[in-house]
Amino acid sequence: MMRSHRCGDLRGDHAGETVELCGWVNSRRDHGGVTFIDLRDRAGLVQVVFSPGVAAEAHDVAQTLRAEFCIRVTGVVQTRREGTVNPRISTGEIEVAAEAVEVFSEAETPPFPIDGHQDTEESLRLRYRYLDLRRNHMQDNLDLRHGIVGAIRRFYDAHGFVEIETPMMTRSTPEGARDYLVPSRVHPGKFFALPQSPQLFKQLFMVAGLDRYYQIVKCFRDEDLRADRQPEFTQLDVEMSFVGVEDVLDLTEEMFKSVWAEVLDVSLPDFMRLTYDESMRRFGVDKPDVRFGMELADLGTVFAATEARVFRSALDSGGAVNSIAVPGGGRLTRKELDGLVEEAKQLGAGGLVWAAVTPDGLKSPMDKFLSDEERTGLVGASSAREGDLILIVADGRVGVVHKVLGALRNRMGERFGLIPELERSDPGAWKFVWITDFPWFEYNEEEARWDPIHHPFTGVVEETLQYLESDPARVVSKAYDITLNGWELASGSIRIHDRVMQERVFSALGITPEEAEERFGFLLRAFRYGPPPHGGIAPGIDRIVALAAGESNIREVIAFPKTQSVFDPLTGAPAAVDEAQLELLHLKSTAPPEK
RNA sequence: GCCCCAGUGGAGCAGCCAGGAGUGCUCAUCUCCCUGUCAAGGAGAAGGUCGCCAGUUCAAAUCUGGUCUGGGGCGCCA
Numbered sequence: 001m002m003r004s005h006r007c008g009d010l011r012g013d014h015a016g017e018t019v020e021l022c023g024w025v026n027s028r029r030d031h032g033g034v035t036f037i038d039l040r041d042r043a044g045l046v047q048v049v050f051s052p053g054v055a056a057e058a059h060d061v062a063q064t065l066r067a068e069f070c071i072r073v074t075g076v077v078q079t080r081r082e083g084t085v086n087p088r089i090s091t092g093e094i095e096v097a098a099e100a101v102e103v104f105s106e107a108e109t110p111p112f113p114i115d116g117h118q119d120t121e122e123s124l125r126l127r128y129r130y131l132d133l134r135r136n137h138m139q140d141n142l143d144l145r146h147g148i149v150g151a152i153r154r155f156y157d158a159h160g161f162v163e164i165e166t167p168m169m170t171r172s173t174p175e176g177a178r179d180y181l182v183p184s185r186v187h188p189g190k191f192f193a194l195p196q197s198p199q200l201f202k203q204l205f206m207v208a209g210l211d212r213y214y215q216i217v218k219c220f221r222d223e224d225l226r227a228d229r230q231p232e233f234t235q236l237d238v239e240m241s242f243v244g245v246e247d248v249l250d251l252t253e254e255m256f257k258s259v260w261a262e263v264l265d266v267s268l269p270d271f272m273r274l275t276y277d278e279s280m281r282r283f284g285v286d287k288p289d290v291r292f293g294m295e296l297a298d299l300g301t302v303f304a305a306t307e308a309r310v311f312r313s314a315l316d317s318g319g320a321v322n323s324i325a326v327p328g329g330g331r332l333t334r335k336e337l338d339g340l341v342e343e344a345k346q347l348g349a350g351g352l353v354w355a356a357v358t359p360d361g362l363k364s365p366m367d368k369f370l371s372d373e374e375r376t377g378l379v380g381a382s383s384a385r386e387g388d389l390i391l392i393v394a395d396g397r398v399g400v401v402h403k404v405l406g407a408l409r410n411r412m413g414e415r416f417g418l419i420p421e422l423e424r425s426d427p428g429a430w431k432f433v434w435i436t437d438f439p440w441f442e443y444n445e446e447e448a449r450w451d452p453i454h455h456p457f458t459g460v461v462e463e464t465l466q467y468l469e470s471d472p473a474r475v476v477s478k479a480y481d482i483t484l485n486g487w488e489l490a491s492g493s494i495r496i497h498d499r500v501m502q503e504r505v506f507s508a509l510g511i512t513p514e515e516a517e518e519r520f521g522f523l524l525r526a527f528r529y530g531p532p533p534h535g536g537i538a539p540g541i542d543r544i545v546a547l548a549a550g551e552s553n554i555r556e557v558i559a560f561p562k563t564q565s566v567f568d569p570l571t572g573a574p575a576a577v578d579e580a581q582l583e584l585l586h587l588k589s590t591a592p593p594e595k
Numbered sequence: 596g597c598c599c600c601a602g603u604g605g606a607g608c609a610g611c612c613a614g615g616a617g618u619g620c621u622c623a624u625c626u627c628c629c630u631g632u633c634a635a636g637g638a639g640a641a642g643g644u645c646g647c648c649a650g651u652u653c654a655a656a657u658c659u660g661g662u663c664u665g666g667g668g669c670g671c672c673a
Contacts, residue, residue, distance in 0.1 A: 033630030047633065067623085086633055109624060111605065117634060118607050118622080123665050176673035196673080223672040346598055346669065407668090455673045553666090564666065 002072060008044020012093045014077040019096060021046065022104075024134065025069045026115050028062075035062045039073060039096075042139055047086070047095040048073050058101045068107035068114060068131075074100040122555070127569040129560055141557045144263065145545040149216060151262040152236055155255050161212040161238070164205065166198040168218070173200075173519055175456070178222035180231070183585040194220035197538060199455065200523050202239040203495060206534040207526045214238045216541060225564045227553035228487060228543055236544075238492075239536035245478050245494055249434060252482065252490065252537050256432065264424060264548060271432040271482070279435055284322075284406020286438075289486030290431045292418035294409050296322045296402070299392065302377035308369040310353070310394050317396035322405050325382040326412045329389025330356040340408070344393060349404040353392040357384045366392075410486060422550045433483045437461070440477040441508075449510055454479040456509060457502070457523075459494040459535070468508050482539065484547055492537025499527040 003022040010019070023041035030036075035050040050062035065071065075098040086092035111128055112120040116135050125132040132138055153163070172179045172193035179193040197219050205213045215237045222231060240248065253271050260266045272290065279288050282295045299321040303311040311321050332340075337354050344352035355364035355378065362375050370378070382390045391412075393404045413419050423429045440460055441450040450472045452458060459478035460468065467474040478494035496502045502524065506516045516524065542554040555561035562568050582589060 027634075029632050029635050031630055031632065031635075032628070034632080035630090036632055036635085038633070045633095049631080051630075053630085081631075084631060084633085088633085092633090109605070113606060113623070113634095115634075120606065121602085121665065124606085126665095173673085177671080199673090221672060224670085226672090227667070229672070342598090348669080411668095452673055458673095563664090565664080567664095569665095 006043035007039050007041045007046040008091060010046050010077055010091050010094055010096070012079060015079045015094060017077050018074070018099075019077055020072060020074050021048075021096065022072045023070070024107075024114075025065050025067055025071060027067065028065055030063060035059060037062060037065060037073075037098075039071070040134075040136070042136075044091060044136060045089050046091040047089075048075065048098050049095050050098045050101070054097055055099045058098045061101045061103065062098070065101075065103070066107065066109070068110050068134075070104040070107070072102040072104065073098050123563060123569050126561070126563065129570050133559065138556070141545070141549050141551065142559060144549050145541075145557050147263045148259055148545055148548060149541065151259040152216070152255065154262075155258045156212075156214045156238070159212070159251070161214045162210065163215055164210065164213055165215065166195065166201040166217065168194060170195050170201075175519075176221075180220045180222050183587055185585055188586040196221050197235060198237050199457070200520070202237060202536060203457065203523060203531075203534065204526055206239055206241045207529065207531045209241075209532075211241050213240075213536075225562070225566065228540075228546070230542065230554060230558065230561055231566055233554070234541040236490075236539045236541055237536070238538065239534060241532040241534045243494070243533070243535055245436070245480065245535070248492060248494070248535050248537055249436075249480060252492075252539075253432075253434075256482070259544075260430065260548075266425060266427050266430065268427055268430055268432065271434050273434045273436060275437040276435055276439065277437070279433075280402050280406075284402040284404075284409060285486075286435055286481065287483040287486055287488045288433060289410060289413065289419070290433060291420060291429075291485060292413045294324050294326065294413060294418065296324055296405050296409070297382045299323055299378065299381055302374060302381050306370075306374060308366060308374075310351070310366075314394035314396055314401075318398075319394065319396035320398045320401045321392060321394040322401045323378070323382045323390050323392045324405055324409050324412070325384035326389040326391060326416060327385075327418070328387055328416060329391075329412065330358060330387045332356075332389060340391065343411070344391075344404050344408065347404045347407050348400050349393050349395060352404075352408075353394070355390040355392065357386050357388050357390065359386060364390075424548075424550060431485050432489075435481040435483060438477050438479040438481075439473065440464075440475040440479075441472040443473070450508070452509065453477065454491065454493050456505060456511070456520075457493075457495045459496050460501075460505070468504065472508065478535070480537070482537075484544075487543055487547060488540075489543055489547070490537050490539035492535065494533070494535030497527070497531045497533050499524060499531075502527065 002020065004020045005014070007021050007023050021039055023039045026038040026040040026045055028035065028037055033052055037048040037050070038045045039048050050059040052059045073096060075096040077094050078097050079093060080095050110131055112124055114131055114134050116137055169182055169192035172181065172191065177196050179196065182192040182194065184190045184192060198215065198217060202213055217235055217237055218232055219235050220232050223229070225231065257268045260268050274288070276286055279286055282288070284296050300315060303315060303321050306312055314321055340354065341352045353364065353366045355362050355366065357379055362379070378390065384390050391405065391408055393401045395401045420429070438453050440452065440458065442453050444451045454477060461476040461478060464474055464476045480492055481488055482490040496505060503513065503516070542557060545557040546554045549557055551557060560568065560570060
């Protein structure tokens, strides 16, 4: 070994020891005589002192060192003189008196500072990701990811699960997200698809009797990116046989508790549970951030007899009038209020009615259309206090009302500082919520048909089976999500294991037996051979780690992520390929030539 | 496909609303000084086609249109 210790591991106990350290020059403080180097490795920083009187040769070399040179230092650990201790670094009680230094390699001046005192534009960080990953912060994130993945594996190992790999080159299924395709050289004109999830394979494991399966696996979806979405991402894929909804919920909750205990030393309380309906009614979204209040209020009763046209027509057409009360929102300027109206329109609302609760009563563009009872009822039902701002959305479509107010609630929560800063050691900082009883179907306006909210293999709650053909909106599924602080962390369901039942569902989805055979024939065939009752869940690893790390986007916990336009500034991928390569794959590009 | 924000020496920002010479700040870089600093300090220097293209104007970093890149969001994401 070239080194005896890691820089960041040295402590007072090491005083007197001769050590060999390898690392990068974090900073240099040259006093002409004595020269200090902060040496950095994965474990952290340590101060190295070069004194001309102690080691003249090493001191000469120290003068030539620059940021990010990779070096080895041999020296003696000594406790620092009184008054020179640095409490801001973990090794601050000691320093290393250099006796010799070896320069492994010099470094050009880096394109951005590595010592982590200022943010850098992300595209630059990604182009030089290897330098970005030199930062202790990024290394800590990757280390946390490793720790979480390890804890997950230990948990499932201890519960009798077996990790099995599934193919990366598989068959395209036209539902769901767009696929990434892999052309076949051997089969002209045919394509493999990269998996959006190993869904069908894990169900086949259950048919096979493999009982308890899990896998930590890459999945691929060709959709537009977000802070919590990358085209390739990692899932913890889990499936179990002979279980119902409660069994999966219990075990998964136990898993999260075990990971948080092991990795963050936090003992999580039992997870909150909300049905989908309750979540939508109270928070307007199916991934509620319950770290703050500002819940939606239903004003249907208040405005039951209203003359105000926007409210009247919304209620008459079977829609809803809902509000939120933004604490302290009354201080917004007219311009800011106009901005909110614009935001609401952008989100799909016809408009947004605001009403400020002032000492002189309501101040609102709607005020003249309201009766006294309505004014009182509005403030009361919205739980608004003086100084608050009530935001009201009315629409003939309840879904629009929820969507707009749900989004505004999240934005207002952030803008008005209602979301407490994450205190990672506080069990109360982690608001896990189970969302259950999802509707089975959602209406697809564009295609004028009913689509599954989860996927076509999702089980149906028996009591609602009767509506499968007559009233799809009333069918409840055996699907569930875990959300954490407003992020969807996991999705799962109990599956259909009965072939006849599965065919009935396909039929309700408008999938003919021929189409079903074409797309999922291999699953249906498998289901002829004694499939067990089964179900599972698939938490997103990138999101879990990002939340645990306190990051607001998953790129911070992925070593080599892509930009929002699906580009990797480091490698330049995606890139053009030779005509010959295309020919071999029986492909011809129709893309216009590059400028 | 759509909406919003940003792009100014190597990094991070201010300047833009209200047009008047590339003006400023912090850090980095280079030279010199300095034996206890720790985001060292002091003195000096070098470094920019204000993302790009067009328009308005006597004059554009600044106003207008377009475009590219990055970020946040809507749509999309079974």
